[in-house]
Amino acid sequence: MPFSMHTHTCGELRRGDIGTEVTLTGWVWRRRDHGSLIFVDLRDRAGFTQLQFDPDVCEEEAFRAAETMRTEWPILVRGVVCPRPDDQINESMVTGEIEVHVKSMEILNTSKTPAFQIEDHVEVSEDIRLRYRYLDIRRPKMMDNLKLRSDFTFALRQALHDRLFMEVETPALFKSTPEGARDFIVPSRLQPGRFYALPQSPQLLKQLLMVGGVERYYQVAKCFRDEDLRADRQPEFTQVDVEMSFVDQDDVMGALEDVLHEALGKMGVDMPTPLRRMQYWDAMDTYGSDKPDTRYGMELHDVTSIFSKSQFKLFAGAAADPNMYIKAINAKGAGTWARSKIDKLGDVAKTFGAKGLAYVAFREDGSVTSPIVKFFSDEEMEGLRAEMGVEPGDLVLFAVESRLKCDEILGGMRSHMADVLDVKREGHDFLWVVNFPLLHWDEETQRYEAEHQPFTLPTETDPKKIMEHPLEVGSYTYDFVMDGFEAGGGGMRIHNAEMQMAILKMLGFSEESAKEQFGFVMEALEFGAPPMGGFALGLDRVCMLLAGADSIREVMAFPKTTSGSDLMSDAPSVVSPAQLKEVALSTLQ
């Protein structure tokens, strides 16, 4: 690289470079002192190169320094690229055919002994890794992850820029609109008693940009949600935010497919286009999930009609009730499990909302284990075997509930069984799930909630009809599903102020509170808002999947713990009383 102390990186020297005088910089990775010869693997961001210190070749001072230096010291060496002796060629290393015979060296700094070895596979708690994140990211795998993220982000930007999307920066200090998740708030010093909020997404602002005529907008946007950080969540995350105007839904989805195809292609991932589109209810009914992993089967089957005359009261009762369903999945291979192990699946099913879990295990010897099979007629059994494609060793699991609950329980079980049975999921899986319901009824809050968000365009254009049958109304929505994760989502937006107000009222807002929180958006819609729609890609998640990592923390430079701490700097921290007083606040005891 030009503009550097070195002439080459530690990852690029090959047989063809033999004889070249080079200068390398990096960290001492491994050091082997053979007395008369000292070997050092030098590591930089690009890779490793073996150095040889030979007192007959090397300046005396450099040799003496090589005797005493330790791992993780940064050094600069000058030397000549030489072939390794035949018996020392390392074919698992891209620079394994050469070594650099050092002539002179500069020790650029010393290092204390790190808390853990800088190796890809190192047994150390995540807390220690985060405490010394600057050492952790020296590990080649972490460095590759950060590089992947940088490259993929740039590829997305380039694809968007080439398609005339304008990058517009929207403010991080904005208005608190505590709809959806909880806001992080920021006290204002110039206006004591008032607060900014950090944006949960640039949703409202990008809609205003469309009203403003930007037509094609994108931003790699930092978003903030003050949620409890169970599972794999972070208080701040990044989305590739897109919005378009003078478009219909196919335009937006087409543009996104085009952009994603190109950017993923640059990462060596072929995403065939056009992407498959799955209706929301098909996804739910077939996979029990609105983000199905379709790399494996284990689909949900509706077996209600098989049991319409069953002796088994639970099934017969459900079959007779038009709101109830009997659905099943076939977990192939689990039919050989011990009864006690199968029984424990009931507890798993409860976590997905089931009251219990009926099952039939088809043993390899042709026998059947099941608490309920005694009630089944031969005809029912035959019908079940046929519908579920039963073979010896299969385990059929049932859910008996309303449609959505059946789907959710068996969707959860499908995913659980796939993990437990280690079902193969090779390559990547991409699809759209489209046409989400506009609303759902929330039992807890006893009101309608937006399935996507409150600005989503319904497929029904008459507000009155929406009010009459709210749960039957669809919406112009599309989620981008990758490998069973919701990797992105979007929709067309309401561009009519009256419709927007009607929807907000459906969601339980009074006219006054709707105006207070979203009045500026509805006002903007009155000044010639064009048809618009957009999308947000979860960058952290997609990078995680591309890196083959199992947490978004593996593709973030400085993630926080589940209590929201940065273990390196000890943030959040106590601030001085003067700082608090300046923003007119006091802490509650």
Add this chain to the structure above:
Amino acid sequence: MPFSMHTHTCGELRRGDIGTEVTLTGWVWRRRDHGSLIFVDLRDRAGFTQLQFDPDVCEEEAFRAAETMRTEWPILVRGVVCPRPDDQINESMVTGEIEVHVKSMEILNTSKTPAFQIEDHVEVSEDIRLRYRYLDIRRPKMMDNLKLRSDFTFALRQALHDRLFMEVETPALFKSTPEGARDFIVPSRLQPGRFYALPQSPQLLKQLLMVGGVERYYQVAKCFRDEDLRADRQPEFTQVDVEMSFVDQDDVMGALEDVLHEALGKMGVDMPTPLRRMQYWDAMDTYGSDKPDTRYGMELHDVTSIFSKSQFKLFAGAAADPNMYIKAINAKGAGTWARSKIDKLGDVAKTFGAKGLAYVAFREDGSVTSPIVKFFSDEEMEGLRAEMGVEPGDLVLFAVESRLKCDEILGGMRSHMADVLDVKREGHDFLWVVNFPLLHWDEETQRYEAEHQPFTLPTETDPKKIMEHPLEVGSYTYDFVMDGFEAGGGGMRIHNAEMQMAILKMLGFSEESAKEQFGFVMEALEFGAPPMGGFALGLDRVCMLLAGADSIREVMAFPKTTSGSDLMSDAPSVVSPAQLKEVALSTLQ
């Protein structure tokens, strides 16, 4: 554009497109109803196209809609590109040779009458513009500014990416280290009583990335400073943040010149490289500024020696004092001003720290007006004329102070006089100002303060010598100056923990407070930190200069007022008591 309702933009149709069937979308900009014919200028992000509605060509419904529709309604039209009659060709318009004869139309939305006309030159207060920013950015000039910013930002990213810089996102929720400006603080809900701070810059984190081996980092980073928003400041602003390791200062400056040359070149601006490098003290002594605009002269001259034997006691006294200087500038053209007007310059000089302002006005008729010239000998007068290159009509202004104060006063006056006299400053002016002092003495706080920042590498390597003569120590620093603005700045960093601690102590930190605030950085330096340096470009300011605008607000989509308000959404706003309670805070009355 593909993936759009339209086939062409309103900026692209030319004579060569005549006969083409097109679909256009945009806003009704100007509408002229000639009864039998209706003409509409349709506006989108790309430009304007004239539409002709002729009842003989156009569907009846469309013609009737064209009769009633108003400005700023978004519409879609289908029609044929036709030549304009010869007498209607508009050469000032890129689409001025053609018009589209409309066949059919869809009214996509209506619009209320905007608070101001969507024109480039419109007399309206900035408050109204910000209140309706979504209308303001429909104005072609604002749209061009946003596009310029998007294009320039992308060009910078591309140049950095091509040179193997990795984009790494650093957290926005970090530790409060109230050094420099005031932090915005963010209360933590999960850790009541503790606070994050929004970063004033990613300085510490990018240094940790260098310790972590990233080698070349960049980020287009949102930065936050809770300062009083006088002048042209915003609470959040954007810097293009860069850091490199295994480099010396020339490597960093060379890389930046290369990147800036390429990115500016794509914006049609030729920045010749290598850039001129001006020593800090040369800039101060010659231009009275560490960010000189060198597109015009009016340099500062040291005239102390001319007055060593002066009858004028103030001058003679200064000449005799080794710490005092007599310096002057020649404001050509202002020598014709009335005495009263010249006298008023004294008030201006006071704003730059002067106690008063001595002057000599050389009248066109050969006479001289000055309160002090009566004390000057012929020899002194001759010396002054020669040194200052005096011609009739010149005004020579003096400062009599210590070196730095002279520089600051006359630097301020130089800039003021250039503005008042409307001195020509054509094209762009780029240079480096280098080698800033490490420290300066702050009279107000009565302690040393870092001239750049506390992590800057001194040119002196022995901490003891720094302590002995602190004000004489230079630093590896470089500011990028564009058109008289500090457009960016950078430096090499301390990569040794002991030196860092010594400097923090010089800056008045106790060992304990230094460790509390910066301990994690100093700890990181102990684990093999490499030599490193970096830079931050003020993106808002550079875009402002490229756009020829006079405020950074003109190149930001949603800027805030001087009281930190967003006039559209009314942020900051009051939050609910519940929201405050969740973060364990109460407001002071």
